[in-house]
Amino acid sequence: LAKTTQPISMDSYEGQEVNITCSHNNIATNDYITWYQQFPSQGPRFIIQGYKTKVTNEVASLFIPADRKSSTLSLPRVSLSDTAVYYCLVGDGTGTASKLTFGTGTRLQVTL
Amino acid sequence: DSGVTQTPKHLITATGQRVTLRCSPRSGDLSVYWYQQSLDQGLQFLIQYYNGEERAKGNILERFSAQQFPDLHSELNLSSLELGDSALYFCASSVRWENYEQYFGPGTRLTVT
Numbered sequence: 001l002a003k004t005t006q007p008i009s010m011d012s013y014e015g016q017e018v019n020i021t022c023s024h025n026n027i028a029t030n031d032y033i034t035w036y037q038q039f040p041s042q043g044p045r046f047i048i049q050g051y052k053t054k055v056t057n058e059v060a061s062l063f064i065p066a067d068r069k070s071s072t073l074s075l076p077r078v079s080l081s082d083t084a085v086y087y088c089l090v091g092d093g094t095g096t097a098s099k100l101t102f103g104t105g106t107r108l109q110v111t112l
Numbered sequence: 113d114s115g116v117t118q119t120p121k122h123l124i125t126a127t128g129q130r131v132t133l134r135c136s137p138r139s140g141d142l143s144v145y146w147y148q149q150s151l152d153q154g155l156q157f158l159i160q161y162y163n164g165e166e167r168a169k170g171n172i173l174e175r176f177s178a179q180q181f182p183d184l185h186s187e188l189n190l191s192s193l194e195l196g197d198s199a200l201y202f203c204a205s206s207v208r209w210e211n212y213e214q215y216f217g218p219g220t221r222l223t224v225t
Binding site: 045046049087103104 | 154
């Protein structure tokens with residue numbers, strides 16, 4: 001299983017861009033990288049997913065270098081409502097039994 | 113609203129008892145996942161079902177079992193409950209059985225006293 005490492009916490013001011021990096025040194029060839037957001041006492045919410053290079057949607061961007069040993073979730077112009085825990089997830093998509101490893105997550109605190 | 117429903121929302125029971133948690137996936141999703149989230153353990157993957165068949169097992173105790181029914185809803189059975197089983201239990205669903213994009217339910221908060 002690909003183990004992930006993220007910063008435990010980050011602080012930001014409203015309106016700033018926030019970049020959260022996740023390390024996954026033993027990522028497998030078939031693994032995808034997925035990011036989730038979780039508010040207290042709620043289920044995680046899918047944010048973005050990628051395999052290599054860059055992926056962008058209406059919420060965030062995901063940057064993945066060529067070696068795929070890390071990835072960076074970029075949140076543009078954060079607001080107070082972006083205060084949450086963000087999980088980096090590396091999934092085994094080999095087509096057989098798949099397992100999911102959620103890391104410890106990064107607690108993002110956005111203030112005025 | 114993710115489209116995944118879980119019942120009950122809260123459950124309080126005593127040690128040694130057995131409970132059943134229920135999950136209905138999003139319409140069209142064939143895969144169901146169960147997770148446990150406690151304060152000291154984070155989010156732990158328990159088990160996955162796809163179209164009625166078990167696909168993967170994570171850190172699921174032998175006291176716990178699950179199944180997915182023909183209508184695709186799933187149940188997680190927890191027996192011989194211990195204080196340490198108190199946690200939030202989440203169900204998630206996805207269209208495919210690869211774990212690429214999952215939609216989580218609101219969770220069931222289990223308190224064992």
